[in-house]
Amino acid sequence: MAEPLRIALAGLGTVGTGVLRLLEANGATLAKRAGRPIKVVAVSARERARDRGVDLSAYDWVDDMAMLATRDDVDVVVELVGGSDGPALTLARSALAQEKHFVTANKAMVAVHGMELGKLAEAHDAAFKFEAAVAGGIPVVKGLREGAAANRIERISGILNGTCNFILSEMERSGADFGEVLSQAQAKGFAEADPGFDIEGVDAAHKLAILAAIGFGARIDFDAVAISGITEVGAADIARAATLGFVIRLVGVADCDTQGSGAPRLLQRVRPCLVPKDHPLAHVTGPTNAVVVEGNFSGRLLFQGAGAGDGPTASAVVADLVDIARGDTGLPFSVPVADLEPLEAADPGHRVGRDYLRFTVADRPGVLAEITAAMRDADLSIESLIQQGRSADGGEVLVAMVTHEGPERCVTRALELLEGSPSLTAPPLVLPILRD
Ligand SMILES: NC(=O)c1ccc[n+]([C@@H]2O[C@H](COP(=O)([O-])OP(=O)(O)OC[C@H]3O[C@@H](n4cnc5c(N)ncnc54)[C@H](O)[C@@H]3O)[C@@H](O)[C@H]2O)c1
Numbered sequence: 080m081a082e083p084l085r086i087a088l089a090g091l092g093t094v095g096t097g098v099l100r101l102l103e104a105n106g107a108t109l110a111k112r113a114g115r116p117i118k119v120v121a122v123s124a125r126e127r128a129r130d131r132g133v134d135l136s137a138y139d140w141v142d143d144m145a146m147l148a149t150r151d152d153v154d155v156v157v158e159l160v161g162g163s164d165g166p167a168l169t170l171a172r173s174a175l176a177q178e179k180h181f182v183t184a185n186k187a188m189v190a191v192h193g194m195e196l197g198k199l200a201e202a203h204d205a206a207f208k209f210e211a212a213v214a215g216g217i218p219v220v221k222g223l224r225e226g227a228a229a230n231r232i233e234r235i236s237g238i239l240n241g242t243c244n245f246i247l248s249e250m251e252r253s254g255a256d257f258g259e260v261l262s263q264a265q266a267k268g269f270a271e272a273d274p275g276f277d278i279e280g281v282d283a284a285h286k287l288a289i290l291a292a293i294g295f296g297a298r299i300d301f302d303a304v305a306i307s308g309i310t311e312v313g314a315a316d317i318a319r320a321a322t323l324g325f326v327i328r329l330v331g332v333a334d335c336d337t338q339g340s341g342a343p344r345l346l347q348r349v350r351p352c353l354v355p356k357d358h359p360l361a362h363v364t365g366p367t368n369a370v371v372v373e374g375n376f377s378g379r380l381l382f383q384g385a386g387a388g389d390g391p392t393a394s395a396v397v398a399d400l401v402d403i404a405r406g407d408t409g410l411p412f413s414v415p416v417a418d419l420e421p422l423e424a425a426d427p428g429h430r431v432g433r434d435y436l437r438f439t440v441a442d443r444p445g446v447l448a449e450i451t452a453a454m455r456d457a458d459l460s461i462e463s464l465i466q467q468g469r470s471a472d473g474g475e476v477l478v479a480m481v482t483h484e485g486p487e488r489c490v491t492r493a494l495e496l497l498e499g500s501p502s503l504t505a506p507p508l509v510l511p512i513l514r515d
């Protein structure tokens with residue numbers, strides 16, 4: 080059998096230890112599939128003494144992870160540390176500059192520095208692979224880059240954050256409150272080191288920006304992703320959505336739009352959406368992720384599976400190692416980085432859709448008339464409206480409505496007209512209804 084592919088592994092947390100376990104469990108099969116053994120030679124993490132439930136005695140321990148990139152006995156550096164900058168980025172730059180292949184699960188770093196790292200990889204004939212960075216174990220980077228390569232991609236949409244999906248579907252199933260379910264997601268190892276990245280939608284936006292770059296042949300533009308997280312979604316919204324025939328999911332959507340001018344513009348958004356109960360994404364529960372890719376010849380492709388957790392994420396990391404062992408060390412993106420288009424961000428104002436609007440209002444006469452007058456003046460038409468119950472103390476009540484299809488600028492205008500109104504006791508919540 081050929082010489083082993085020699086690995087240095089930085090980070091021995093949830094994913095890093097998962098990779099060691101997987102290589103141990105499936106080593107013989109992997110060697111056959113890859114044509115040579117995949118062998119870890121060195122590891123690095125913060126605390127050497129910590130009990131991780133894996134035997135590290137066969138690997139060199141390196142205190143300073145930056146040293147992994149300088150070793151002559153290493154072909155691939157695997158980074159499972161996290162953080163868009165700091166030691167992960169230093170390691171990536173140094174490994175690629177020294178012509179080591181580089182594999183990572185770090186979507187924050189790929190979303191922010193992917194263009195620079197991709198260029199560096201191309202310049203040094205090294206592989207730069209990040210299947211685990213997007214939707215954990217689901218082979219969606221490969222699916223888009225390779226499986227759907229023959230298509231013009233028209234739209235990418237998906238549930239890209241396991242923590243948020245777990246929280247929303249658990250709140251829906253058990254009626255538990257947000258904080259309690261977030262703690263469960265943290266205990267299960269889905270959440271980021273800073274769970275703010277999950278619940279504010281930033282993690283999903285990192286992943287969407289990476290997928291959009293591959294799908295649309297565009298430069299990664301993470302700063303252009305419009306992001307809203309799930310912190311404002313309450314149990315009452317989930318219950319009202321259910322009454323109206325929807326579930327609430329955090330969904331990332333990217334598509335291109337010429338806005339009449341000819342030049343394609345890219346719209347990337349991550350928002351909690353109302354998903355019709357018969358839509359495939361409505362059945363995605365727990366930490367599962369799902370991505371719908373719409374190709375002009377393939378039609379709809381649905382990729383679904385575990386988006387987080389040690390085993391599934393390790394599966395994606397090791398799949399990248401198998402590719403490298405087989406000699407697939409080619410372009411990190413669908414085209415050379417220099418050929419990725421710098422697409423401008425699209426203005427969503429003219430996009431047509433339906434929305435769920437939730438107002439928290441003072442419980443007194445005339446308030447509903449004020450809201451509906453603003454909607455009339457903004458040319459926004461109401462399809463249905465729910466105002467349930469009365470507050471015992473004449474305090475505040477929730478009014479939820481669903482609009483008819485109309486341009487997004489009408490919703491923006493209605494909210495502008497209501498801004499500062501003393502009738503509203505909290506900022507309104509707008510959740511788009513995901514279109515088919
Ligand atoms: N956990 C998941 O389900 C999952 C899924 C997909 C991608 N990811 C990504 O994989 C990466 C790792 O995630 P994780 O969940 O395994 O994290 P983790 O916190 O469980 O592990 C991180 C590891 O990196 C080490 N580390 C952190 N900072 C360090 C530093 N400054 N110097 C040396 N070592 C340092 C820690 O000691 C630990 O061993 C992140 O980029 C994360 O976004 C995680």
Ligand SMILES: N[C@@H](CCO)C(=O)O
Nearest residue numbers: 240241242269271387
């Ligand atoms: N925190 C991420 C891990 C997988 O990328 C999630 O919940 O989806």
Ligand code: NA
Nearest residue numbers: 210213215217
């Ligand atoms: Na993946």
